[in-house]
Amino acid sequence: MISGSLPILFAALTAALPPEAAALVARLARPAPASTAYLEVRFVHLLRAPLVLRGELDYRGAERLGKRVDSPYRELTTIADGTVTVERAGRAPHRFAIGRVPELEALLAGFGALLGGDAGRLDAGYTVDIVENTQNWTLTLRPRAAALAARVRALVVDGSDAEPRCFALYEADGDADVLLLGAAAAVEPPPRTRAEVEAHCRRLAP
Amino acid sequence: MSARRLWIAAWWLLLGAAALPLARGLRVSGDLTDFMPPPVDAEQRLVLDEIGRGPASRLLLVALGDAAPEQLAQWSRALAQALRHDPQFAQVENGETDLTTLDPAWLPYRYLLSPTLDHATFDRGFLREELQQRLADLAAPGAAELQELLPRDPTLEVLKLAERWTPARTPLLRDGVWFSPRGEALLLVATRAPGFDAAAQAAAIGALDAAFRALPGTDTARLTLSGPGYFTARLAAITRAEAERLSLIGTLGFAVLLLLAYRSVGVLALVALPLASGALAGVAALVLGYGYAHGITLAFGFTLLGVAQEYPIRVFSHRRADAADGVAAVWPLLRLAIVSTAIAYLAFYASGVPGLRQLAVFTIVGLLVAGAATRYALPVLLPPRFRDSATLPWNARLAHALAAVPRPRWLPAALLACALGALVLAPTPTWQNDLAALTPLPAAELAREAALRDALGAPDVRHVLVLEAADADGVLALGERISPQVEKLIAAGAAADIELPSRYLPSLATQRARQARLPERAALADALAAALDGLPFPPDLFAPFLADVDAARALPPLTPARFAETRFGQRLRTMLVAQDGRCFGLGALYGVRDVGALAAFAAATPGVRLLDLKAASEALVAAYRARILVALAAALVLLGVAVATALGDPRRALRVLAPMSLATLLAVAVLRLAGVSLSLFHLVALALAAGLGLHYALFFERPVADAAEARRTLHATLVCVLAAVLVFGLLAASTLPVLRAIGLTVALGVTFHFLLSIQMARPR
Numbered sequence A: 001m002i003s004g005s006l007p008i009l010f011a012a013l014t015a016a017l018p019p020e021a022a023a024l025v026a027r028l029a030r031p032a033p034a035s036t037a038y039l040e041v042r043f044v045h046l047l048r049a050p051l052v053l054r055g056e057l058d059y060r061g062a063e064r065l066g067k068r069v070d071s072p073y074r075e076l077t078t079i080a081d082g083t084v085t086v087e088r089a090g091r092a093p094h095r096f097a098i099g100r101v102p103e104l105e106a107l108l109a110g111f112g113a114l115l116g117g118d119a120g121r122l123d124a125g126y127t128v129d130i131v132e133n134t135q136n137w138t139l140t141l142r143p144r145a146a147a148l149a150a151r152v153r154a155l156v157v158d159g160s161d162a163e164p165r166c167f168a169l170y171e172a173d174g175d176a177d178v179l180l181l182g183a184a185a186a187v188e189p190p191p192r193t194r195a196e197v198e199a200h201c202r203r204l205a206p
Numbered sequence B: 001m002s003a004r005r006l007w008i009a010a011w012w013l014l015l016g017a018a019a020l021p022l023a024r025g026l027r028v029s030g031d032l033t034d035f036m037p038p039p040v041d042a043e044q045r046l047v048l049d050e051i052g053r054g055p056a057s058r059l060l061l062v063a064l065g066d067a068a069p070e071q072l073a074q075w076s077r078a079l080a081q082a083l084r085h086d087p088q089f090a091q092v093e094n095g096e097t098d099l100t101t102l103d104p105a106w107l108p109y110r111y112l113l114s115p116t117l118d119h120a121t122f123d124r125g126f127l128r129e130e131l132q133q134r135l136a137d138l139a140a141p142g143a144a145e146l147q148e149l150l151p152r153d154p155t156l157e158v159l160k161l162a163e164r165w166t167p168a169r170t171p172l173l174r175d176g177v178w179f180s181p182r183g184e185a186l187l188l189v190a191t192r193a194p195g196f197d198a199a200a201q202a203a204a205i206g207a208l209d210a211a212f213r214a215l216p217g218t219d220t221a222r223l224t225l226s227g228p229g230y231f232t233a234r235l236a237a238i239t240r241a242e243a244e245r246l247s248l249i250g251t252l253g254f255a256v257l258l259l260l261a262y263r264s265v266g267v268l269a270l271v272a273l274p275l276a277s278g279a280l281a282g283v284a285a286l287v288l289g290y291g292y293a294h295g296i297t298l299a300f301g302f303t304l305l306g307v308a309q310e311y312p313i314r315v316f317s318h319r320r321a322d323a324a325d326g327v328a329a330v331w332p333l334l335r336l337a338i339v340s341t342a343i344a345y346l347a348f349y350a351s352g353v354p355g356l357r358q359l360a361v362f363t364i365v366g367l368l369v370a371g372a373a374t375r376y377a378l379p380v381l382l383p384p385r386f387r388d389s390a391t392l393p394w395n396a397r398l399a400h401a402l403a404a405v406p407r408p409r410w411l412p413a414a415l416l417a418c419a420l421g422a423l424v425l426a427p428t429p430t431w432q433n434d435l436a437a438l439t440p441l442p443a444a445e446l447a448r449e450a451a452l453r454d455a456l457g458a459p460d461v462r463h464v465l466v467l468e469a470a471d472a473d474g475v476l477a478l479g480e481r482i483s484p485q486v487e488k489l490i491a492a493g494a495a496a497d498i499e500l501p502s503r504y505l506p507s508l509a510t511q512r513a514r515q516a517r518l519p520e521r522a523a524l525a526d527a528l529a530a531a532l533d534g535l536p537f538p539p540d541l542f543a544p545f546l547a548d549v550d551a552a553r554a555l556p557p558l559t560p561a562r563f564a565e566t567r568f569g570q571r572l573r574t575m576l577v578a579q580d581g582r583c584f585g586l587g588a589l590y591g592v593r594d595v596g597a598l599a600a601f602a603a604a605t606p607g608v609r610l611l612d613l614k615a616a617s618e619a620l621v622a623a624y625r626a627r628i629l630v631a632l633a634a635a636l637v638l639l640g641v642a643v644a645t646a647l648g649d650p651r652r653a654l655r656v657l658a659p660m661s662l663a664t665l666l667a668v669a670v671l672r673l674a675g676v677s678l679s680l681f682h683l684v685a686l687a688l689a690a691g692l693g694l695h696y697a698l699f700f701e702r703p704v705a706d707a708a709e710a711r712r713t714l715h716a717t718l719v720c721v722l723a724a725v726l727v728f729g730l731l732a733a734s735t736l737p738v739l740r741a742i743g744l745t746v747a748l749g750v751t752f753h754f755l756l757s758i759q760m761a762r763p764r
Helices: A002-013 A021-026 A102-115 A119-125 A182-186 A194-202 B003-025 B042-053 B069-084 B104-113 B124-138 B143-149 B157-164 B198-213 B228-262 B266-271 B273-289 B295-317 B327-350 B354-381 B393-404 B411-425 B443-456 B472-491 B508-517 B521-531 B543-553 B567-575 B595-604 B613-647 B650-673 B680-701 B707-732 B737-761
Strands: A034-043 A051-059 A064-071 A075-080 A083-088 A094-097 A126-132 A136-143 A152-160 A163-171 A176-181 B027-029 B059-065 B089-093 B172-174 B177-179 B185-191 B222-226 B292-294 B463-469 B495-499 B576-579 B582-592 B608-612
Touching (some): A034 A182, A119 A126, A163 A182, A176 A182, B003 B266, B027 B295, B042 B576, B059 B198, B059 B443, B069 B089, B104 B508, B185 B198, B185 B443, B198 B222, B222 B228, B222 B443, B228 B443, B266 B295, B273 B292, B273 B295, B295 B327, B295 B354, B295 B680, B327 B707, B411 B650, B463 B472, B472 B508, B472 B576, B472 B582, B567 B582, B582 B595, B680 B737
Parallel strands (some): B027 B292
Antiparallel strands (some): A034 A051, A034 A176, A051 A064, A064 A075, B463 B582, B463 B608
């Protein structure tokens, strides 16, 4: 269910990320709307191979987010006015209140703070760590609330210079979901192991 | 203390001591069916059952508020948990879906219950499409829950059933439980006790409240309740509180009146003894004869027994120097009044309606015992000092003035004509069949009920779709047959949802047909292996699925009785009613918008009816009222015969009965002219007033030897009339229509009886 939060998480990445945490968050504020192509690699413990999806993310403000899947099937997920809607070709739309998934709601609040450039609100929900070298930086958010931490281990944003490349969500049960954004999404063939994905995100030599 | 006072104290103590075990021994029932005419057919029985015991009437709507949502959700779960262990509650819903916690032994049945196999087979193509959908699901919201389910149920039949078994309009889910748009956690609780049982509902509500308050931190939280059972309990409490308050004031006023009339504290200790003794004897008769009594029987019975309050007053007012016990002068007439009234109430016994029979037993026994107490016990306990009421100067002046009042012979005829004219001209319907109109709810409560019902998507309480067949399986099959038309009605907007019993359990034939489409294990394994080709699922992931399908092939189809072992089977059980060797299925309606379309569909479909519970219950009330009217008419005839026989002179009997009848008619005429529609409560109040009026007429008609005795009669009657007008006039001032109906009718009736007795009963 955490993958439903990816559109929200993406929104954070459309912002430029300066090296210092407070300054970084302050500059994360981003005018809506914005959209970008993504490559999603999702590692599910039930499956032998990761799910690989391509599509477009669409940010229209903290309250309104969209994630479109173009391949290998077509699907549109939108979060608007507290309701999550999943539409898949040939199926009746599936709707539910975002409150039904408290984690999703908490993440939405967290990224509302991130996108609003509100370091204080972000800090209330997450511990924020930054690691950087000459080329890359890595922003790690860990939820403070026990209920959320029981589901989500960490949210990790990788980027270089002013450009976010990857957004990764590490779930407590070991599953992981990585979104490669913009130029990083154009890689072909897509990375299929966790090591390959990490190397690609951090621009390490393969 | 004198021996006399000791005896009085002993009598009271005895009554007090008897009251407690009697009250414990008598089960007060609220079952309206006791008070209805015996149902003549299965449908009437069904209506009675539905009105009182139907699932909709047992629902309590619960809202928890004034705290953070996470806290409210936690309380909702804890409260539901506590109530599910309380035998007073049959069902507790708060949005938690426990399909995944369903006993695993039941899970293979999903292939017989879900409609998937009606239009699909588990072949390679179907399975491959399903598995591809599951891959997409794993990347969409809800994936974590899905992963647990997938190996056993790759086609998600469990979720399809959950969707099917959830009403179309469910409340918002938040933290896994229902919430209202206003941020309250919502629960639906079905009591075991029927909705009309005020005492049981009050107990259940008390238990619910206690369970909630026992949760830590709830002292500042808000618990809001609504629903038929809540209203029953609340109305009973409001009515009781109001009646007790007015009765207390009435009793104090009565005491002051007695003190003014007799200048003696002693009479206060005595005046209630005959009535209290009669009432206790009446209750004892009910305990011995029936073991229970309907609440309405008791309410009406105590009202009718009010005539006995006059017996001691007659004795007090008729004491005189040469006959200090006062009884000799009045007893023959009192005995006549008591016996003829008791004979009249035999008509109620003959009606055959259990509630009316009980009313007759209670009233007759009560009257006889109160009369006996007045005749044999009261005289020896009277206070030794008294004042002959004939010597009171004001009484003499009043008697003189009354004697001077003109008594034109044309007056009764003129009044009769006026009364009949008023009845014809009355602006409103004669009868009020909607008992709820007499016990209306505060507007704020009704608004809250509507809001909660809407937020919870609770079913319509007025209309029910009834499916009739020879047995339960026939009802389920009928439900399946009409289901396409029902879907069309829903699509056309006639109702937001129509919940047929077949939604929960398919007929045996349908289950067998689905079972026959399940492939053998080897064939399914081959189809699955082919479908999995190239997909990232591990090859042996779906072994539990193969095992379940294999198990489902050998299952005996599920019957309602076996299904009742599960939570959803409990829901189905409340929807199936066996009656007279037939089975009735009750289809709940949600958000009814077009009753006409539903009625037309029912009329055109054999075995299907649209039941309007409000219309049906009003028809029952009308039928019941017809019974009471017949009983009252028979009582009047019996009374006339008894009085005429006792007096031995038809002209004297006419002088007694004519003012009584005309006064009753006048009271009805005034009520009708004022726009009042008559209800059962008015009829009972009229009967009580007539009982009192009989006394006035009998005593005024009585030939007396001297003017002093006539003054004593006037004194007694005045005290009686003032007491009745005082006590019932207070009820007439009540804000509750039911108390107002009784109070106004009796006060009005008594006034007319008094005035007309003066005019018509006294010998010229």
